[in-house]
Amino acid sequence: MDVGVRAAVPGPARGRSTRRARVGVVKFASCDGCQLTILDLEDRLLEIAERFEIVEFAEATSRRSSGPFDILLVEGSISTADQVVEIARLRAEAGLLVTIGACATVGGIQALRTAAEHEAFRAAVYPVPAYVASLATARPVADFVQVDAELRGCPIDPGQLMELLTALTTGRRPQLPDQAVCLECKRRGIPCVVVTEGLPCLGPVTLTGCGAICPALRRGCYGCFGPRESANAAGLAQFLMSGGPAGEHPALEPADVGRLFAGFTGAAGPFRSVTDALVGRPPLSLRSTLASPPETVRDGPPTWGPAKDSVAEQVAATEREERHGPRR
């Protein structure tokens, strides 16, 4: 899942070729927001077009072209059987496959259904569910094909996209940090919202790259870039429930902490383990979610596991369960 950049990226490196690199932008299950981020690069688009020939870009042009692509930017998660076939075809036609955004890299918000009752969801939303051919899961592209690089975020950061493209034209390794959002806050001089205001914030366990947008606006990070390396999500969850060593932080209910991690990148391993341990899975029932006001769900007890278990223990229990089946 955490692919990062696997290797020195091949591509139109200096001195190799004067031909513009053929770039495709394709999408699967997603909102197109990441593609819009590309269009938002307005003042750099000419510079990009000088070096890259954009042969496929659903959001920007109705022109359709086929591969091969030197670089293929893939948005969206894989949610239908057709998409499984399509991504395999595209992989074969792409020199360098880069996934962009939370959907393509970890599954996105729709991957929450992976933890729920898919049939019930379908029946509740669509009048004739049989017409909707979707898989029971929404999964990241890297679960199906090899991914060479990934840009995280919901949506991706235009600066990181430029860095990727610049690195590709110059032949260097794209500098995509492996660090926590906290480093960005501190470098920007943003006072920590956890420390000054006691807000819950996923910044310490979340990959930076966004420029710490949310803390800059006095909001806690909700993890849209997904877990960073060595993300100690269990440690953060334990802290959020504890009220802090000095009793100066609000002590959150386990279920609330679990849901905090169940956002746009909630399907990513370290985050999902916390949600699974604190909210439970699969008993997060569709019926109760839709029929009851959110408060009811919020106040509901953790569905299994004694509340006094440390999160680390509960995470371990979940992982055990995944390997050996539920404990009975």
Place this chain on the structure above:
Amino acid sequence: MSSVHRTPVDAARSSRATPPSPIPILDALLDGPRDRLAAVVARLDLDAGVTFMHEGETTDFLAIVVEGRVGLQMRVPERGAITILTLDPGDIVGWSAIVAPYRATTSASTLEPTELAIVEAETLRDLLAHDPELAAALLPLVLDTVVARLAATRVQLLDLFQGRETDPW
């Protein structure tokens, strides 16, 4: 401290020349066991390119390389005989002569004219079975060889010199 000199040096001779016995490894044994072992040691001079142990076949003798160089080979159908290790003077070859089922795990052949000090397999097994003192002296030396090969194999598995495409620059 050795004196500063500029005479020609030959490691094989100068550093291993051991006047009492020309067979390097036997030096480590006490007089009694060494003499009893020396009584059954034979010398074998081989030209380069002679295969004297065959992978999968019964090992005829345990040998100590006195001079020259020996290659241990394994046969890989697509690649022919691959040398997996070379032995220099002082190294033991043919430890399978004393470990059941006494079958060679590699082939061994000379890479240059080579002198071996050998003990015939059955003679050696018989000696070890009836001479506990000799066994206690010799077996650790053989085990040392096996351990060194095992350790070396592990290091080779690590493939330390392999290039890795992950440097940070």
Place this chain on the structure above:
Amino acid sequence: MVTRAPDVTLVGADESTRRFLPRDRFDDLIAALATGGRRVIGPSVVDGAIVMADLERAAALPVGMTIRSAPGRVILEPLPDGPARRRTFHYPVAGDGAKQTLFPSRVEALSVETAPDGAVRVRVVTPGDVQPIAIVGTRACDLAALAIHDRVLLDGPASDPDYAARRADVLIVAVECALAGSTCFCASMGTGPEVTSGADVILNELDGGFIVRAPTIAGERVVSSLHLDPAAPAAVARAAAEVAAVREMMGTGAVPENVRDVLLANLGHARWDEIAERCLACANCTLVCPTCFCTGPVVESDMEGRASTSVRAWDSCFTEGFAQVAGGSFRSRPRDRYRQWLTHKFATWWDQFDSSGCVGCGRCIAWCPVGIDIRKELTTIAASSAVPPVAAFRDRWVETDAGPAGLGVADLGVAELADARVADAGFAGVAPAPGRLHVDYATTNVAMVRQETADTTTLRLRTDDPGLLAGQPGQFVMVAVPAFAIPPISVSRFHPDGLELTIRAAGAATSFLTRLRPGATLGLRGPLGRPWPLHDAIGRDVVIVAGGIGLAPLRPLIDAIVRERDRFADVRLYIGARTPRDRLFVDEIDALATREDMIVRVTVDRAGPDWLGRVGIVTQLFRSVVGTGRDATAFICGPERMMGATADVLGDLGVPREHLWLTLERHMDCGVGLCGHCQFGPRFVCRDGPVFSVAELGEDLRIEGL
């Protein structure tokens, strides 16, 4: 080079010179500070915290506000009703000190461009016109931190040009604390709360105004322009009593007394694992720490790749990339990263800079998002065991021809170099080279390119830079080309008119370098690092063991030995390579093998049927060689695992540990001990090494994640 203004202490700055600044005249002080275009910076309330910001009027100060701090909390509150209600500096410590201003989180450090004539030019960027600065409200802990930063960034073998420029003209208006937070422990670290040095003006705040002292000429100039009345003795006494109360409140036992020895003796303590369950490795502690100085480069380039800027950005030992080299990260576990932070701060800092790295400001406790309290962790570790004193790093460090304080030759003229060489027992190539390490790059030309193996290339470079030409075997250079990060590369041969670099394509930058053609240019800085101590082998047997690309840094050493062969006894060269095709310098090594005065043995890990040479690992080459023992000096270079095994075998054969030399690879971004990345225990591998003896390293190589 710009250096900071001398800290001139005014004689007679005693009781009689204390004056009183009424509260309503603080604007006058600001105005006096701003005279001559000086930028004034002071505390200000921003987003629920007190941080340093530009200060134009006293009203912008945190008047009537205070901070209540606890592990993981910094709570801004109004001062309670009472006579102190209007106070301005009545909070323990601001969110930041002088660090943000003088050592900003991101500065442009280098510009690398391809000039119109095609040559690569590297320019050290310094802030062009740094305004003189006055910092108002600095506390004793932050002054101690500033002194530490001066020592680290200015007084070492190399200076940080950006810091030097910003530090050149700084006026400090300090405030003695009248309030301590629960996270404060400066009295335990001996840095406060009294302000004893480093300030130009010292304030003590009382309800109605400020007692003012001016211990330096620059400070006195400012204060005397205000024409203040002398302070009343009662007010002076009151101020002193408040500071004394702060000292009392904090106590002095927050940190175990022998904390350095405690930590170094407990690198395997179970507490590290326990902390790692709570620690998020988010790096906040290191970035709020006023003495942390580690930085990493961020390359910003145009899409052409003709020009780039290397930005020096705050980095942290809590990130995985911090200790990354080609094979992986040396500290992949957060446990090791936390241990690195705490042991560096409280233990190895002593070895490196002869002081503690902690000033007791408590920011790392208050700004830790999960409230980990280093005082508690240190006390817990100290409580568990009796601690033997651990020998200082310097005591284990053998002074070789070029000591830790002077490995480079940058500031030496050519004539001095020649003298230095003559002075060193006439041994060319191992001259002592006192002087400071420079940070400038020379442009060098690629004269010749030789493909050594499929992934390794030797560049023959031409230069007339006297510093580069004076390099010694084992030293390395930093290599700059536009748009790429700047890798350290060992010199693989010295020539009278240049040098050779043998580079393996292991990443983007090194791949680019291996593709250069004759006529290309690149920026070179160096030579850097401690060379092979060849003098340690004079008159002794020499054993040289090389693995893979490790032969490259040994090649200049072999050159030197061959040149003066009669100064050494037996010389043995053992070389390991992956396959026959991966052997380096094959013709040269074959030629050496024909010499009668050297033994040369080559082995490969794996080979095809056409290879008639040796197969096996390099240690097997001398497994049965005896007689090299006590009288031998060994030089080893290769992957760390291979060097460790080699040192073990040679040690078993009797080679003394102090004659076993090897060269470590660590992540290096600066090469001169400023970026902090290459730390290995108490060592900066870039300037204390990369060459170390096994005796110097002790057991450290066996400690995982050090």
